[in-house]
Amino acid sequence: MVCKGFSRCDLISYLTKCLFLFILALSSGMIVASALIIWKMLMCVTGSESPVVVVLSGSMEPGFKRGDILFLHMSRDPIRAGEIVVYNIDGRDIPIVHRVIQVHERKDTGEVDILTKGDNNDEDDISFYAPGQRWLQRHHIMGRAVGFLPYVGWATIIMSENPLIKYILTGALGLLVIA
Amino acid sequence: MHSFLYRANALLTFSITILALMCAMASVSDNFNSPSPTSEVQVLNINWFQKKPDGDDEVSLTLNISANLQSLFTWNTKQVFVFLAAEYKTPKNALNQVSLWDGIIPSKEHAKFGIHITNKYRFIDQGSNLRGKDFNLTLHWHVMPKTGKMFADKIVMSGYRLPKAYR
Structure with missing residues (x-):
């Protein structure tokens, strides 16, 4: 076809470019959306605000090492000694994964007082709690660990400690979408 | 379409899928094990028994724990x-x-034990x-897998009683 000036040919190539960009945006959106869907689904299924946590310290070794992933579950079942719970102290950002070693459950209200300890620590957790706090209550507990996957959490640890790697990976992923 | 990156991505996705499947199968295979652990605990001595200054009772025990897990x-x-x-x-x-x-029991060889201790x-x-006070002594165990679901169970041993007076 011979084209002169702004013709059908130009229009077609312009539309093709538009379409290409549109598909690109769509597939990037799909990746973000499906990640979000998986995360929200896990939240629904497990009933926990953060269904997956990465172990950051060695306080539960040799059971859980740094970089391992724990799956959490939050149910109405009463908390019992021996369970591994994730708790958050008021005024502290980082949740802690430790084992319950003492439980005192009220007869009338069903409220619980819980004491925790890391398997690899010599002392119980009272020193981690807020000043003057002796026990954890139900509302401190974010979930209990039910499943375990080794090593996978290293990806997040590396990425959060070296932002450069995060940008390189995101860039590579972007290239993959275009390719 | 079949660029290097595309093939690398496909290979990575495939290997991760296979790995995830193998982890899931390893975890499922745990369900075929039906364990039958045994345990026995004796309270050998009440070392001391007192009321702390803040009003809570505290007791120190010497225990003999034997179990086969x-x-x-x-x-x-x-x-x-x-x-x-x-x-x-x-x-x-x-x-x-x-x-x-x-x-913590790291291996099967260490899972049959008998120890003589005061409460840790x-x-x-x-x-x-x-x-x-009448109380139960319960031996709990939590099985930590190499990967997958964690298991827990217990043996309840009843019929223990603390003395009527502080000592």
């Missing part, structure tokens, strides 16, 4: 966490669980209810 171990078992808890009721609390001793963690009540 070898049947808990499968090829997907990393370790077994075992602990002995005193469990009792008080007028205020429907349940009190106080861990007295715990241990302090046995303190919330209040002053321990005199003449």
Whole structure:
């Protein structure tokens, strides 16, 4: 076809470019959306605000090492000694994964007082709690660990400690979408 | 379409899928194990028994714990966490669980043991209810897998009683 000036040919190539960009945006959106869907689904299924946590310290070794992933579950079942719970102290950002070693459950209200300890620590957790706090209550507990996957959490640890790697990976992923 | 990156991506996705599937299968295979652990605990001595200045009762025990947990171990078992808890009721609390001793069993060879110890963690009540108290000693275990679902169970041993007077 011979084209002169702004013709059908130009229009077609312009539309093709538009379409290409549109598909690109769509597939990037799909990746973000499906990640979000998986995360929200896990939240629904497990009933926990953060269904997956990465172990950051060695306080539960040799059971859980740094970089391992724990799956959490939050149910109405009463908390019992021996369970591994994730708790958050008021005024502290980082949740802690430790084992319950003492439980005192009220007869009338069903409220619980819980004491925790890391398997690899010599002392119980009272020193981690807020000043003057002796026990954890139900509302401190974010979930209990039910499943375990080794090593996978290293990806997040590396990425959060070296932002450069995060940008390189995101860039590579972007290239993959275009390719 | 079939660029280097595209092929690398496909290979990576495939290997991760296979790995995830193998992890899931290893975890599922744990369900075919039906363990039959045994345990026996004796309270050999009440070392001392007193009311602390803040009003809570505290007791120190000497225990003899023997158990055989070898049947808990499968090829997907990393370790077994075992602990002995005193469990009792008080007028205020429907349940009190106080861990007295715990241990980590790294392998099947160490899963048959007999030990003679004083309580590793302090046995303190919330209040002053321990005199003449009947309590259970429960051996709990939590099986930590190499990957997958964690298992837990227990053996309840009843018929223990604390003395009627402080000593």
